[in-house]
Amino acid sequence: MGMLIDGQWHDDDRIIEDGAFRRLPSRFRGTIGDNIVAALGAEAGRYHLIASSSCPWSHRTLLLRELKGLAPAVPLQLAGGTRVEGYPVNGGRSWTLPGSDRSIVHLHELYSLADPLYTGRATVPVLWDSREGRIVSNESTAICRAFDEAPAGGLDFVLRPVRLRDAIDRLNARLQQSLFNAVYEAGLAQRQEAYDAAVARVFASLDKLEARLAARRYLFGNVASESDWFLFSCLVRFDAVYFTHFRCSRRRLVDYPHLWAYARDLYAWKGVAATVDFDAIRAGYYRNDGVHNPFGIVGVAPEADWGAPSGRDALGAAELALRQGGSRAIDPGSLRPLEPAA
Amino acid sequence: MGMLIDGQWHDDDRIIEDGAFRRLPSRFRGTIGDNIVAALGAEAGRYHLIASSSCPWSHRTLLLRELKGLAPAVPLQLAGGTRVEGYPVNGGRSWTLPGSDRSIVHLHELYSLADPLYTGRATVPVLWDSREGRIVSNESTAICRAFDEAPAGGLDFVLRPVRLRDAIDRLNARLQQSLFNAVYEAGLAQRQEAYDAAVARVFASLDKLEARLAARRYLFGNVASESDWFLFSCLVRFDAVYFTHFRCSRRRLVDYPHLWAYARDLYAWKGVAATVDFDAIRAGYYRNDGVHNPFGIVGVAPEADWGAPSGRDALGAAELALRQGGSRAIDPGSLRPLEPAA
Numbered sequence: 001m002g003m004l005i006d007g008q009w010h011d012d013d014r015i016i017e018d019g020a021f022r023r024l025p026s027r028f029r030g031t032i033g034d035n036i037v038a039a040l041g042a043e044a045g046r047y048h049l050i051a052s053s054s055c056p057w058s059h060r061t062l063l064l065r066e067l068k069g070l071a072p073a074v075p076l077q078l079a080g081g082t083r084v085e086g087y088p089v090n091g092g093r094s095w096t097l098p099g100s101d102r103s104i105v106h107l108h109e110l111y112s113l114a115d116p117l118y119t120g121r122a123t124v125p126v127l128w129d130s131r132e133g134r135i136v137s138n139e140s141t142a143i144c145r146a147f148d149e150a151p152a153g154g155l156d157f158v159l160r161p162v163r164l165r166d167a168i169d170r171l172n173a174r175l176q177q178s179l180f181n182a183v184y185e186a187g188l189a190q191r192q193e194a195y196d197a198a199v200a201r202v203f204a205s206l207d208k209l210e211a212r213l214a215a216r217r218y219l220f221g222n223v224a225s226e227s228d229w230f231l232f233s234c235l236v237r238f239d240a241v242y243f244t245h246f247r248c249s250r251r252r253l254v255d256y257p258h259l260w261a262y263a264r265d266l267y268a269w270k271g272v273a274a275t276v277d278f279d280a281i282r283a284g285y286y287r288n289d290g291v292h293n294p295f296g297i298v299g300v301a302p303e304a305d306w307g308a309p310s311g312r313d314a315l316g317a318a319e320l321a322l323r324q325g326g327s328r329a330i331d332p333g334s335l336r337p338l339e340p341a342a
Numbered sequence: 343m344g345m346l347i348d349g350q351w352h353d354d355d356r357i358i359e360d361g362a363f364r365r366l367p368s369r370f371r372g373t374i375g376d377n378i379v380a381a382l383g384a385e386a387g388r389y390h391l392i393a394s395s396s397c398p399w400s401h402r403t404l405l406l407r408e409l410k411g412l413a414p415a416v417p418l419q420l421a422g423g424t425r426v427e428g429y430p431v432n433g434g435r436s437w438t439l440p441g442s443d444r445s446i447v448h449l450h451e452l453y454s455l456a457d458p459l460y461t462g463r464a465t466v467p468v469l470w471d472s473r474e475g476r477i478v479s480n481e482s483t484a485i486c487r488a489f490d491e492a493p494a495g496g497l498d499f500v501l502r503p504v505r506l507r508d509a510i511d512r513l514n515a516r517l518q519q520s521l522f523n524a525v526y527e528a529g530l531a532q533r534q535e536a537y538d539a540a541v542a543r544v545f546a547s548l549d550k551l552e553a554r555l556a557a558r559r560y561l562f563g564n565v566a567s568e569s570d571w572f573l574f575s576c577l578v579r580f581d582a583v584y585f586t587h588f589r590c591s592r593r594r595l596v597d598y599p600h601l602w603a604y605a606r607d608l609y610a611w612k613g614v615a616a617t618v619d620f621d622a623i624r625a626g627y628y629r630n631d632g633v634h635n636p637f638g639i640v641g642v643a644p645e646a647d648w649g650a651p652s653g654r655d656a657l658g659a660a661e662l663a664l665r666q667g668g669s670r671a672i673d674p675g676s677l678r679p680l681e682p683a684a
Contacts, residue, residue: 019637190637199642244591247641252594255645294634295361295532299589300541303597 003121007112019191023181028114028138032127032146036136040150044073047136049143050107050126052079052095053277054284056180057140058125059233064147066271067229069154074147079107079124095124111135141172144226159226171219171227178205180234187246187285188292195247202242203250206259213258215315217265222316228266235263236276239302241285245293254304265310273306345463349454361533365523370456370480374469374488378478383494386415389478391485392449392468394421394437395619396626398522399482400467401575406489408613409571411496416489421449421466437466453477483514486568501568513561513569520547522576529588529627529634537589544584545592548601555600557657559607564658570608577605578618581644583627587635596646607652615648 002011016022040047049065051058058079065071079095095107104110108122114135127136127143137143148159160168178201185198209231218224219231234242238253254260267273278301286298344352358364382389391407393400400421407416421437437449446452450464456477469478469485479485490501502510520543527540551573560566561573576584580595596602609615620643628640 189639192639195639196642244586244589247586247639249586249644250642251645292636294636297531297534297537297589300538300592302591303593 002108004108004111004118006119007115007117009106009108009112016188016190018194019189020194021185021188023184028126028135032137032142036129037146037149038151040146041070041073041152045075046129046131047073048075048077048128048130050077050079050097050110050124050128052124052284053280054288055124056233056237057123059236059275060140060230061125061127061143061147062275063229063233063272064144064159066275067155067159067269068147068150069152070147070150071271073152077128095122144229148226157223159224159229161225164220164225167220168225168227172230175205175227175231175234178202179209180230183234183238183242183246183248186248187242190291199248199250202248206251206256210256210259213262217262217312217315224266232263232266232272235259236267237281237285239304240278240281241299244299244302245285252302261310261312264306264308265312267306268310276306344450346450346453346460348461349457349459351448351450351454358530358532360536361531362536363527363530365526370468370477374479374484378471379488379491380493382488382492383412383415385473387417388471388473389415390417390419390470390472392419392421392439392452392466392470394466394626395622396630397466398575398579399465401578401617402482402572403467403469403485403489404617405571405575405614406486406501408617409497409501409611410489410492411494412489412492413613415494419470437464486571490568499565501566501571503567506562506567509562510567510569514572517547517569517573517576520544521551522572525576525580525584525588525590528590529584532633541590541592544590548593548598552598552601555604559604559654559657566608574605574608574614577601578609579623579627581646582620582623583641586641586644587627594644603652603654606648606650607654609648610652618648 002009004010036047049061051061053059053062062076065074065076077097080098096105097107097110104113106122107124107126110126110128111118111120111122113133123138125140125143126138127146128134129136137146145160182198182201182205186195186202189195189198212219216222219227235253238248242248243252253263267276282298282301286293287296290296346352378389391403393403395401395404404418407413407418419439422440439446439449439452446455448464449466449468452468452470453460453462453464455475465480467482467485468480469488470476471478479488487502524540524543524547528537528544531537531540554561558564561569577595580590584590585594595605609618624640624643628635629638632638
C-alpha cells in the first residue's frame with residue numbers, strides 16, 4: 001500500500017526481504033493514558049476509530065468497540081482500499097477515507113497532518129483525537145485495551161483481566177507469530193521456501209488450537225478473553241481469503257470441527273456479525289495485492305453457514321447470560337482461569 | 343506456453359481476448375484411421391503417447407491407455423513444464439520432453455519436425471508415429487477413441503458404445519463448455535466479469551452433476567463410459583488447483599457428497615491411481631501460470647482421502663467384476679443405457 005518517508009508519500013509496496021514478507025512495527029504505539037481511556041465513553045464524538053473492514057487488526061478494534069458498547073461515543077470511519085478516481089496522489093495507492101471530510105481523501109494525509117515528517121506505512125486501525133488533530137495510537141492492541149477498560153455500556157467484564165494478563169499476552173504473542181502474521185508471510189511470499197515455512201507454521205498452529213478448543217469453550221476456559229477475539233478476527237478470514245488467495249490450502253476452517261464451531265459460537269455474540277463484512281474482506285485482499293493478483297480478480301465467496309448453531313453451550317454455560325445482553329449474574333472473577341496449553 | 347508461427351517458436355502466452363481466455367482448437371485433429379487403431383496394440387513400440395501429468399486432456403489419454411491395457415505396446419513420454427536450463431530457445435517456454443532423445447528438448451520441435459511450417463500451440467497430448475516421424479493426432483478425444491477401440495488386454499468393453507455414442511458426445515460437449523474449459527476461463531480471466539460468468543457456469547454444472555450422480559453410479563447408469571473418465575480427469579484436479587489457483591472457490595469437490603464418492607469410486611479402478619500425480623498437477627498449474635502467479639509459488643496440497651471407500655457399490659454392482667480384473671461375465675450390451683438428464 002505504499003508508505004510515507006519524511007512526510008512524502010511513496011507508492012512502493014510491501015516490505016519484501018529475500019522473498020519473504022516482513023511486517024514493520026506500528027509507529028504511534030505505546031499505551032493509551034488513563035485520561036484518554038476515561039474520556040472515550042465520556043467525551044462522545046471526540047475520538048474516532050479509523051478502521052478497515054478487511055484488515056484483521058482493524059477488526060479487533062471494531063469488535064472491542066462493539067462488545068464494549070462504545071459505538072455511540074466513538075464514531076467509526078471506515079477506510080477503503082479502492083483507488084480514488086481523479087485524485088493524483090502518486091496513483092492513490094493508500095487507504096482512502098470515503099465519505100469523510102473531502103479535504104482528506106487518503107489515510108496517509110492524516111498521518112502527515114499528525115506528523116509532517118512521518119516515516120512509515122499509513123496503516124489502520126487509527127484512534128484519532130479529532131479535538132487535538134492527532135493520532136492517539138495506530139497499534140491495534142493498544143486501542144483494544146483502551147476500549148476494553150473504558151467505562152461504557154457493553155460487557156461488564158474486561159477481556160484482559162489482571163489474573164490472565166500474562167497468559168493472554170503470551171498466547172497473543174505466540175499466535176501473532178504462528179498464525180496471524182504467518183498467513184501473510186505465506187500469502188505474500190515471493191520465494192517457495194518462505195511460503196512453505198509459513199504454511200507449515202499456520203497449520204501447526206491451527207492443529208494445536210483445534211486440540212485446545214476440543215474440551216473448553218474459549219481459549220482460557222469458560223470466559224471469553226481478548227485472545228478469543230484476536231483469534232476470531234483471523235479465523236473469520238481463513239476460508240474467505242487465507243485458504244485461497246494466501247494459498248493456506250491444506251485445510252479450511254470448516255475442516256476443523258472444534259475451531260469451526262468455536263468461530264460460529266463467537267460469531268453469534270450480540271453485535272459481532274455486524275462487524276464481519278465478507279465482501280469487503282475478499283475485495284480488500286484480492287484487490288490490494290496486485291503483486292500476486294495482477295488483474296485484481298476477486299474470488300467467489302466459499303459457501304459456509306456461519307449462522308448454524310455451534311453446539312458449544314455444553315462446554316460451559318457461564319457466558320450465556322452475558323451473551324444474552326450483559327446480565328451481572330456472573331462474576332467473572334469467580335471463574336477458574338485455565339492456564340494456556342504449553 | 344507460447345506458440346509456433348510458420349514453424350518459428352514465439353514465447354507469447356495464452357490467447358486472451360478482451361480479458362477472457364479463448365481456447366484454440368487442436369490442429370492435428372480428425373479421426374484416426376482403422377489401420378492405425380489396429381496397429382496400436384499390434385506394432386508394439388511404434389506409436390508413442392506424449393502427455394503431461396498436469397494437463398486434464400492428457401490425463402484422459404493416460405486413463406484410456408491404462409484401462410485398455412495399451413501400456414505395454416504404446417510407450418509413454420511424459421512432457422514436463424519446467425524450463426530447461428541453458429537451452430536458449432526463446433527462454434524455453436514450452437513443454438519439455440525430459441529423458442527423451444536429447445536432440446529434441448522441447449515439444450514444439452516435434453511439431454516443427456512433423457510440419458516445418460506449423461502454426462499453432464505445441465500442446466499435449468500427442469500420439470506420435472515414431473516410424474513415420476509424424477504426429478498422428480494432438481486431439482485428446484481422437485486419441486482416446488483410438489485407444490478405446492484398439493484390440494488389447496484391458497477392459498473388454500468399449501467406453502463409447504454405439505448405442506450411447508450420441509448421448510456421450512452431447513454430454514461431453516456440454517461438459518467441455520460448462521466445466522472442463524470453464525475452470526480455465528475462470529482461472530485465466532483477466533477481467534472480473536469474464537471470471538464471474540465462468541465461475542457461475544462451473545458451479546451450475548457441478549450442481550447438475552451432483553443431482554445426476556445421486557441415484558446412478560456412473561453418468562449413463564451402471565456402466566462406466568468415456569464421459570465418466572473425461573469428468574474424472576477434471577474432478578481430480580478440482581480441489582488441488584481449480585478451487586485455489588483458478589479461484590473456483592465456492593465449493594470444493596469434497597463438499598459434493600455424491601460427486602466426491604463418484605470420483606473416489608473411479609479412482610479405485612485398477613491402474614487409475616497410478617495415472618494421478620497430484621504433485622505434478624499442482625506444480626504444472628502453479629508454475630506455468632506466471633501471468634497470474636508471478637512468483638511461481640506452488641500451493642500446499644489440500645488434505646483429502648482419495649482411498650476412502652466410496653460406498654457406491656449399492657448403486658449398481660455391474661462393474662464390479664470388471665473392476666476386479668476384466669472378467670467377461672457381463673455383457674455391457676445387456677445393460678439398459680440411461681439417457682442423459684436434459
